[in-house]
Each structure stands twice: as structure tokens, then as C-alpha cells.
Amino acid sequence: MLFKKGTKEQISEKMTVKELLDDMIDDYTGPKQKEIVDVRRGIVPKDVFMDNAAAHMLKTYGNKSTETDRKQALGEFEQYVFGYYKLQGLLDDTDISDIRIVNAGCVRCKRLGKRETSNIKFGSKEEYKRFIDFVAAKNQINISNVNAIQTFTDNKSHPDYILRFTLSMPILNSVDNAYLHIRKFPRNFPDTKQLVSMGVLSSAQAEYLVNRAKKGSMFICGKSGAGKSILLNAIKEEAITQDRSCLVIQENEEITTKNHPEMIFMHPLVNRGESKVVYTLDELSTAALLMDFDYFIIGEIKGPEAFDMLNASFTGHICLSTCHGESSQKALDKVAVNAQKKNEKLSKTELMQMLASFQTVVYMKDFRVAEISEIAGWQEDQQRIIYRKAEVM
Numbered sequence: 001m002l003f004k005k006g007t008k009e010q011i012s013e014k015m016t017v018k019e020l021l022d023d024m025i026d027d028y029t030g031p032k033q034k035e036i037v038d039v040r041r042g043i044v045p046k047d048v049f050m051d052n053a054a055a056h057m058l059k060t061y062g063n064k065s066t067e068t069d070r071k072q073a074l075g076e077f078e079q080y081v082f083g084y085y086k087l088q089g090l091l092d093d094t095d096i097s098d099i100r101i102v103n104a105g106c107v108r109c110k111r112l113g114k115r116e117t118s119n120i121k122f123g124s125k126e127e128y129k130r131f132i133d134f135v136a137a138k139n140q141i142n143i144s145n146v147n148a149i150q151t152f153t154d155n156k157s158h159p160d161y162i163l164r165f166t167l168s169m170p171i172l173n174s175v176d177n178a179y180l181h182i183r184k185f186p187r188n189f190p191d192t193k194q195l196v197s198m199g200v201l202s203s204a205q206a207e208y209l210v211n212r213a214k215k216g217s218m219f220i221c222g223k224s225g226a227g228k229s230i231l232l233n234a235i236k237e238e239a240i241t242q243d244r245s246c247l248v249i250q251e252n253e254e255i256t257t258k259n260h261p262e263m264i265f266m267h268p269l270v271n272r273g274e275s276k277v278v279y280t281l282d283e284l285s286t287a288a289l290l291m292d293f294d295y296f297i298i299g300e301i302k303g304p305e306a307f308d309m310l311n312a313s314f315t316g317h318i319c320l321s322t323c324h325g326e327s328s329q330k331a332l333d334k335v336a337v338n339a340q341k342k343n344e345k346l347s348k349t350e351l352m353q354m355l356a357s358f359q360t361v362v363y364m365k366d367f368r369v370a371e372i373s374e375i376a377g378w379q380e381d382q383q384r385i386i387y388r389k390a391e392v393m
Contacts, residue, residue, distance in 0.1 A: 015065045018123075020073035024057060025080060025130055029137045032056070036081065036138055040156060050078055081138070083157060084182075085131060086120050091158055091184065098225065099182040103175065104128035110225070113367045125177060132178045135165070148172045153252045160187055164252045183225075185254050189233045200227060201369040206234075208392045209362065209372070213239035213320060216359030217313040219301075219335070221325035227367040228322035229254040229299065236320055240295050247291060249284045250299025264293075281305045282342065288312070297321060304342035306335050313357045328363040328373035329387050349383050356385050 015023075028036050039049040057070055057077075065073075076085075084091055090099050090109055098110040104122040108115060122128040136143045138157075141150050148169040155162045161184040168179045190198065192206035201209075212218060213235050220228045233255055240246050245262040248255050257263045266288075269279040281298070285308035288296060296312045298305055301323040313319040325331025336351040343351075356378040363371035372390035379386050 014069070015061060017069050017073045017076070020057065020061055020065055020069060021076050021080070022127075022130060023061065024053070024073065024077050025134055027056070027060070028053075028081070029130070029133050033137050037140060039081070040138065040140075046082065049081075050074070053077060080134065084135070086122065087182070090118060090120065091161065091163070091182070094160075097184055099184075101128070101178075101180040103177050128177065132167070132180065135180070136167070139165070141167070143167065143169055143178075145169070145171050151252065155253050158184075161185060162187060162253050162256070164254065185229065185256075187256065188258070189230065189237075189256065192234045192238060195231065195234055200231065200367060202392070205369055205372065205392045208390065209235050209360070210238045212360045213318070214241075215318075217317075217319040217357065218321075218360040218362065219331055219358060220320075220322045220362045220364060221328060221331035222322075222364035222370075223324060223326070225367075226364040228364055230367075231362070231364065231369070232297075232320060232322055236295070236297065244294040245292065246295035246297060247288050247293040248297040248299065249281060249288060249305075250297075251281060252299070255297060255299050282308070285309065294318065295320065301335055301338060303338055306338035307340075307342040307351075310335070310339050310351065310354050310357075314354045319358070325363070328361040328371045329385075331361055331363070332358070332385065352385055353378050353383075360390075361387075 035044065035049060035052065038044040039046060054074055057074060061070070079085060079088060087099060087107070090096050090107070095111045096109045100108045102108060104125050104127065107118045107120040109118050122131065139152050139154055141152055143150065148171045149167070151164070151166045153162060153164050157163065164183045164185065166181045170176050170178060173179060192210060195201055196203050196206055209218070220232050222228050236246070236255070237258060237260070240260060240263070242261055246260065246264070248263060248265045249267070250265070251268055253265070253267070266284050268281045268284060282303060282305045285298060285305040289308060289312055294317070296309065296317045296319045298309050298321045301309060301321050309319050309321055323331055323335055325334055332352065332355050336348050336355060339351045340346065340348060356375055358375055361373045361375065362369060372393050373387045374390055376386040376388050
């Protein structure tokens with residue numbers, strides 16, 4: 001406890017390690033936030049940043065703390081800045097794909113497809129709020145009331161995973177705390193052989209889907225977390241040979257490549273904070289039609305960009321994408337509805353007829369291939385797509 005006697009400060013209690021850590025986090029979330037941004041961008045080396053942080057801690061809190069406590073607090077601060085504090089063990093766990101913080105005392109995770117409550121807890125609401133503020137500052141995210149729900153990607157903090165965050169603030173929630181969801185995407189994503197060993201699909205199905213993707217357009221559908229992006233990543237890596245070019249447009253960096261020389265990646269630019277510069281997924285997909293690419297991938301179809309994907313396939317490009325849908329046949333109905341948002345002059349029937357240019361639709365459930373439908377053409381008299389079940393099912 002700090003108190004004054006005349007003009008001289010006296011210390012009756014030293015700061016604890018936690019108090020040192022909390023104050024350092026507050027400093028680097030607030031007035032020193034630019035230093036976090038600079039080290040994240042690679043402008044300032046990590047060792048220089050940590051030397052500066054140590055100097056700041058000594059200058060600001062040196063008379064209130066011991067050298068041993070400062071050293072410990074600085075180590076925890078380093079983990080906080082370059083990792084994700086208490087969540088780091090869950091992020092490192094190869095069996096865990098998703099982490100969701102419901103509140104300070106409840107951190108859930110999905111381990112091998114099954115949800116469970118972890119043993120991780122934050123000490124208080126205040127500690128959890130400080131963590132949320134720091135996650136936002138670290139990723140340059142504005143979490144004011146006008147930006148109260150955000151989706152963003154961190155592709156720098158973890159050596160093995162790209163991390164996708166979805167953060168909603170209390171103004172939108174029915175509780176007085178933020179919700180945070182993190183999905184992990186392996187940098188060294190599994191190939192089809194590994195997916196077979198994991199039970200995601202059979203070897204016959206893997207060979208079939210790779211061959212289908214070499215020849216024609218494909219949708220992979222299912223609910224969120226069903227494994228759509230993991231399967232798309234594996235299929236496209238084997239189907240798209242190095243003599244072909246590919247453009248990937250996605251909101252979050254889920255689709256990557258290990259060694260393809262001409263796979264180009266683009267992402268939308270959303271309005272965050274004071275920036276007025278915006279490029280939507282729809283605008284990028286429109287521009288993509290003017291570029292010379294053999295393959296066109298949209299990470300996930302959920303809006304008017306569906307029309308450009310559909311138009312690209314209808315005019316001869318091979319298109320690969322994921323979408324939400326409860327079966328391989330119902331998914332295309334949803335894609336047509338999204339396409340109509342951009343071109344209302346075309347009826348849903350006309351759009352469905354264009355969707356007949358796709359050749360394959362895969363439905364995934366609980367991280368497994370549950371259904372594969374081939375598109376056999378358009379039945380004019382009944383005005384519908386002709387589906388048939390793939391022989392590998």
C-alpha cells in the first residue's frame with residue numbers, strides 16, 4: 001500500500017507479481033499500445049521490445065517491487081504479448097480445434113470433435129476483461145460499441161496454427177461479459193492420406209474427390225465446425241497441379257498452401273475504427289473474374305459473392321468453395337438465394353440452372369464425409385438439378 005507523508009513517498013507493501021503484470025498490461029493496452037503494434041508488424045525486434053519493457057517496468061515500478069518479482073512478471077508479460085496467457089496450453093494442444101470463453105470461470109474447448117470444459121479459469125471478471133482488451137489491442141481491433149462484434153485472424157502468434165477469433169462485446173450479449181471463440185487452423189494442414197487415417201473419409205472417397213476437383217467445380221457443405229475447410233485445403237492441394245493458377249479469396253486465412261507457386265490469396269478489408277476504406281468479399285470476387293486464373297476459390301459462400309462464383313463456374317473456371325447446408329442437395333438452394341442478392345433479375349430457377357455447372361457437392365457432418373452428390377445435369381421439364389449419389393458412398 002502506497003501512502004504519502006509530507007512530500008516523501010513511503011512503501012508499506014510491495015506490488016505482487018500479478019499486480020505488476022496487470023499494470024504492465026494496462027500500460028501496453030493504453031498509452032504504449034503502439035509498441036505492441038510495432039513488434040507485431042516486425043518493425044521492432046522481439047528482444048528490443050522486451051528490453052524496452054524491462055526498462056519501463058524498472059523505471060515505473062522499480063521502487064514498488066523486488067527484482068525477483070519483476071523478473072517473474074516480465075516473463076509472464078512476454079507470454080501474454082507473444083502468446084495468449086492462460087489459453088496457451090489449449091492452443092498448443094494438437095487435439096483441440098476450438099476454444100470458447102463463456103465467462104471468466106468457464107472456458108470450453110472441442111477436443112477431437114467433443115466439447116468439454118477445460119480446467120482454465122480467469123481469476124476475476126476484471127482479469128478476463130483485461131485479457132479481452134489486450135487481445136483486441138494486440139490484433140489492432142476496435143471493440144467500441146460501433147464495432148461490438150469482430151472476426152479477425154492472427155497468423156503470427158503461434159508457430160503451428162493460424163488462429164481465427166470471433167469476439168462479441170457485452171452490448172450485444174445477454175450477459176455483462178464478452179464472448180470469445182478461437183478456431184485453430186493447422187499451418188501444416190493434413191493431406192488426404194492423413195484425413196483418411198483420422199476417419200474423415202475413406203481412401204476411395206479421397207481419390208474420387210481429388211479427381212473430381214481436377215475436372216470440375218465442387219462445393220463442400222455442412223454446419224460450422226464440420227471440417228469443411230480442412231477437407232477443401234487437402235483436396236485443392238492435390239487437385240491443383242503446379243502448371244495451373246489459382247486465386248483464393250477468403251475473410252479469414254483458413255485456406256493456405258504448402259508449396260504451390262501460383263496460388264494467390266486475397267481478403268476483404270472491413271471498416272474497423274476510423275478507417276473508411278472497405279473492400280467486400282463481393283467486390284473482390286467481381287474483380288477476380290477479370291484475372292487470368294484456372295481455379296477460383298472462395299473460402300466460404302455466405303452472401304452476394306455467390307453470384308460471381310456461380311458465374312465463374314458457368315463460364316469455364318473450376319471453382320471450389322464451402323457453404324453452410326444441411327445436405328448436399330439443399331446446399332445449392334442456399335447458394336442460389338445468396339446469388340440472387342446480387343442479381344435480382346435472375347429467378348432462383350435460372351440461378352439453379354447455372355449451378356448445374358458444378359459437378360460435385362460434398363456434405364460433412366461431425367468432421368466426416370456424410371454424403372457426396374454428383375450433379376448430372378439439368379432436367380428441363382421439371383426445372384431442377386439432377387443429382388445422383390456417388391458410387392463411393
